[in-house]
Every structure is written in structure tokens, then in C-alpha cells.
Amino acid sequence: MTIRTTLLATAACALGLPALADEVNVYTTRQAFLIEPVMEAFTRETGIKVNLAFIEKGLVERLKSEGDRSPADLVMTVDIANLNQIVEADVLQPVDSAVLEAAVPEALQSPDNLWFALTTRARVIYASKDRVADGEVTTYEDLTDPKWKGRICTRAGVHDYNLALLAAVIAHDGAEKARAWAEGVKANLAKKPEGNDRSQVKSIWAGECDISLTNTYYMGAMLADPDQKAWAESVRIVFPTFEGGGTHVNVSGIAMTKAAPNRDAAVKLMEFLVSPEAQAIYAEVNHEFPVLEGAKRSDLVASWGDFTPDALNLTELAKLRPTALKIMEEVGFDN
Structure with missing residues (x-):
């Protein structure tokens, strides 16, 4: 995935254009360079393209405005306050996935499967x-x-x-x-x-x-x-x-929108993001801790020592x- 792909995807999202079946559209408050490496790994493994739309402010308002016409499949953001705000806006759908539930500790996922943590800080x-x-x-x-x-x-x-x-x-x-x-x-x-x-x-x-x-x-x-x-x-x-x-601890997390035009591909991406490979990549780029038990920490993060969340x-x-x-x-x- 290139910056050009990201920009084109952002424009498509803004115009409400339909997504292709082999794509996943992600609204994110995290800058592209923080998540592009792990998305590129997903595309290499599955052939599914990931289109990122960086939304610094007004994410909830945008999702509410777009409603069931939203091209967004997934939302990625940081901090439980932001995740809870999206939950309260009633723009998400639950994701029942044995992979996600097994990988993410219970304290770091929504009881109703509306969001799952990807990393902790x-x-x-x-x-x-x-x-x-x-x-x-x-x-x-x-x-x-x-x-x-x-x-x-x-x-x-x-x-x-x-x-x-x-x-x-x-x-x-x-x-x-x-x-x-x-x-x-x-x-x-x-x-x-x-x-x-x-x-x-x-x-x-x-x-x-x-x-x-x-x-x-x-x-x-x-x-x-x-x-x-x-x-x-x-x-x-x-x-x-x-x-x-x-x-x-607090988290970065992911959730699926109610609209999700590419639901099956979006679930695949969510499950990939809690795999050992993806956890190591995503956590290292962000200097955060993986949520998956046993996933490799970066050398720098490991040097800070162990702790009990x-x-x-x-x-x-x-x-x-x-x-x-x-x-x-x-x-x-x-x-």
C-alpha cells in the first residue's frame, strides 16, 4: 500500500463511493505511518487491500452523518474514552470471533464484542x-x-x-x-x-x-x-x-461499523491484527505493548522491564x- 493509495481511498470515502469486494476501508485517528506497516503485511498475506482514511477530528460525527451509507468497515482509535464515545454513538456492530476473544484479554475487550484492544500503553x-x-x-x-x-x-x-x-x-x-x-x-x-x-x-x-x-x-x-x-x-x-x-493501562483498539460494506474482509483484518506477526509489527512501530500473550515486544519496549497490568x-x-x-x-x- 502506498501513500497514493491512502489518499485515493480517503477521497473515495469522502465521496461515499462504493468499496470493492477485495478491499477494507478503515477510518483511523492514528497517522498512516503508524499503521501502514501492519496493513501492508495483511495485504501481502491475503491479497486484500486496506484503504486508510486519517480522521484527526470529528470521527464520531462523520460516522453518524454517513449512517448506513458509510464506506467505513472498521474504526481504529486510541484511549477507552474515544472507544466508548463511538459505542455510545450507536454506529458499531458486534463481531463474534473466537480468534479475537481468545487473543485479547477479557479486560481489554468490550463485553458485547463491539471493540477489541490491539495494543496497550x-x-x-x-x-x-x-x-x-x-x-x-x-x-x-x-x-x-x-x-x-x-x-x-x-x-x-x-x-x-x-x-x-x-x-x-x-x-x-x-x-x-x-x-x-x-x-x-x-x-x-x-x-x-x-x-x-x-x-x-x-x-x-x-x-x-x-x-x-x-x-x-x-x-x-x-x-x-x-x-x-x-x-x-x-x-x-x-x-x-x-x-x-x-x-x-489504556489501549488502542478496533471496531466494526454498522455499515461495513466488506464485513467478511474486515473480520479477516481484525483477526490478522491479533496474530503474532501483526502484534509484533504494530506494537513495535507504536512503541506499545502487544495484547496477545507471548507476542514479541520490540527490544526497546522489552528493555523497560516487565509489569503486571x-x-x-x-x-x-x-x-x-x-x-x-x-x-x-x-x-x-x-x-
Whole structure:
């Protein structure tokens, strides 16, 4: 598959042109270079072409507008909040596949088979190599310890990544303890929450704070960027756990639209994406963790060490997002 193919497919989707029987049309919020390698592998194996339409914003609105005339067979996006938004828009159909159900852990798939995770990313702590000792922080609850006062950086508390983490705190400890946790972390902030995850690591490198909440895959992205490599090399990844739980994870996932003009081919693609070959390719390009047990991690991702993912079902966490948002706003986390 070439960029030209992708652009032609995008145009066809925009015009609502019918898809060919040997093609699959995918709407994705992930940029083409992140998923083209695994799609090319699928085409080599099956002869089925994959047309990618990159939709940065307005994905749900577009699917609702197109309705049963949509040329999209599949939707690929990241974060449980986004997946749940698509579910609530009622534009998906369930996929009953023994292959998918066996490959994807139960906590990482929709109970009604509306979406399946393809990779995971952990919400972890990036700690200064110079100013934070090994073992000094091991749990999410540790972040409220007064010893971290003025030493924590994070992006906005109302960002999806942090809301998902707070939803997990609610699920483990209840809303009142989650509120106390948010207040405790806020009290320890070195500065007002702002910027993205990478800028938090830059702040550690610059000495503005000592630890940050950041997703794992940003380490790979920063190491590959000459302008950011020094930031990445100034920190190490710590996989914190909840007391009595594991490390909080989120997902990239895939779902089938109700319209799906090429349903059989789309199912083949979904099943291919959880195969050992595809899991290794997709996870390596994105610096993420495969969902298939035993699938090969990239050497870089493997170098970060092993961890135990939290067992909470992500669908349940999505239901707690409104409560998490309310808490963040009430404690004035971003003020």
C-alpha cells in the first residue's frame, strides 16, 4: 500500500463511493505511518487491500452523518474514552470471533464484542535518574506523599489520559479516596498542569520537577527525536501499581461499523491484527505493548522491564469518567 493509495481511498470515502469486494476501508485517528506497516503485511498475506482514511477530528460525527451509507468497515482509535464515545454513538456492530476473544484479554475487550484492544500503553511514572532513587516511588498512592511536594509534573488533569487514571483510582478505592488522591497530587505539583506528556519529561530534564505521569510509548518517540533524546535519557520508567492492583493501562483498539460494506474482509483484518506477526509489527512501530500473550515486544519496549497490568475492565472505567471529570473540576486540579 502506498501513500497514493491512502489518499485515493480517503477521497473515495469522502465521496461515499462504493468499496470493492477485495478491499477494507478503515477510518483511523492514528497517522498512516503508524499503521501502514501492519496493513501492508495483511495485504501481502491475503491479497486484500486496506484503504486508510486519517480522521484527526470529528470521527464520531462523520460516522453518524454517513449512517448506513458509510464506506467505513472498521474504526481504529486510541484511549477507552474515544472507544466508548463511538459505542455510545450507536454506529458499531458486534463481531463474534473466537480468534479475537481468545487473543485479547477479557479486560481489554468490550463485553458485547463491539471493540477489541490491539495494543496497550501504560500510564507510568518517569523519574529523574539523578534525583529519584530506585524504589523511592512504587505505587500511584505514593504520589500523594508530602515528600513529593513541588516535585511532580503532569499535563492537565482533565485530559483523557489522566481522567482514565483517576477513574481507575475510583474503581479501586471509591470516589472519596479518589478525591483525596487528586487533592494530594495537586498539592505536590511543581507547576500548573500544562503541555503534553513529552513536555513533562522536558521539565524533569530542565530541573523543574523530579517525576511525571506519562504514557510509556513517549519514551520511544523521544529517543527517536534528536531534539528530545536528552530528555528521555534523563529519566527512567517506573511501573507503579495500585495498592492491591496492577499498573494502569489504556489501549488502542478496533471496531466494526454498522455499515461495513466488506464485513467478511474486515473480520479477516481484525483477526490478522491479533496474530503474532501483526502484534509484533504494530506494537513495535507504536512503541506499545502487544495484547496477545507471548507476542514479541520490540527490544526497546522489552528493555523497560516487565509489569503486571491492572485487571480492571476498561469498559467499567469508561463509565466512571464523568465522576473523574467532576472530581478534577471540583478540586481545581488545573488551577
